[in-house]
Amino acid sequence: MVEIIVAPNAGFCFGVKRAVKMAEESVEKIKGSRIFTLGPIIHNPQEVERLKGKGVKPLEGEELREGDTVIIRSHGVPPEKERELRRKGVNVVDATCPYVKAVHEAVCQLVEEGYFVVIVGEKNHPEVIGTLGYLKESGGEGIVVETLEDLEEACKHERVGVVSQTTQNERFFKEVVGELSLWVKEVKVINTICNATSVRQEDVYRIAPEVDVMIIVEVRTAGTRGGFTA
Numbered sequence: 001m002v003e004i005i006v007a008p009n010a011g012f013c014f015g016v017k018r019a020v021k022m023a024e025e026s027v028e029k030i031k032g033s034r035i036f037t038l039g040p041i042i043h044n045p046q047e048v049e050r051l052k053g054k055g056v057k058p059l060e061g062e063e064l065r066e067g068d069t070v071i072i073r074s075h076g077v078p079p080e081k082e083r084e085l086r087r088k089g090v091n092v093v094d095a096t097c098p099y100v101k102a103v104h105e106a107v108c109q110l111v112e113e114g115y116f117v118v119i120v121g122e123k124n125h126p127e128v129i130g131t132l133g134y135l136k137e138s139g140g141e142g143i144v145v146e147t148l149e150d151l152e153e154a155c156k157h158e159r160v161g162v163v164s165q166t167t168q169n170e171r172f173f174k175e176v177v178g179e180l181s182l183w184v185k186e187v188k189v190i191n192t193i194c195n196a197t198s199v200r201q202e203d204v205y206r207i208a209p210e211v212d213v214m215i216i217v218e219v220r221t222a223g224t225r226g227g228f229t230a
């Protein structure tokens with residue numbers, strides 16, 4: 001007989017649940033306004049269709065009008081993007097996950113303290129693009145690191161501050177920090193990997209040796225690649 005073990009932390013993460021709830025609440029609160037999400041709120045066609053049925057649809061080339069409502073999904077956006085929406089007279093519902101907000105704050109803090117910033121993450125990930133917007137806004141310098149080879153530029157600096165995309169692999173994050181500490185005089189680390197990611201990674205490492213086959217069903221926020229988002 002086949003035994004199926006479901007990982008204890010499987011399912012939507014806190015940030016995605018929160019964004020979907022905020023979308024549903026917008027339908028209740030905002031009557032007579034078109035409601036869009038800035039990209040699909042989750043990479044899950046059934047859920048996107050369900051929300052469409054309630055009147056919340058991903059923005060797909062429609063020209064925004066004053067009075068429309070736009071929901072920023074859990075990944076967040078660069079501050080300039082949010083300002084652009086508000087300039088159009090759009091009602092903005094910010095469903096950026098608080099853990100992503102914490103990365104923005106960490107980056108601004110590191111810049112204020114004079115560090116060159118290393119963001120461990122995927123260069124084209126929407127969350128990282130949003131975080132880079134905060135780096136730029138705060139007037140800081142920094143790079144996104146996807147591989148250890150990307151660290152060359154950071155190693156030219158004496159003081160380097162490190163943060164992570166929330167869904168980064170912990171082992172790679174440790175490798176980056178270890179490598180930097182060999183080459184850079186001062187390294188300040190703010191670990192911004194979110195708990196939802198850590199517990200899923202721990203489940204995988206713990207369960208994998210005990211089973212013959214492991215199937216990871218990745219339900220993730222749209223625009224992401226890999227990781228253990230939700």
Ligand code: SF4
Nearest residue numbers: 013015097099166194
């Ligand atoms: S994975 Fe973490 S940071 Fe990302 S949306 Fe979910 S709870 Fe928030």
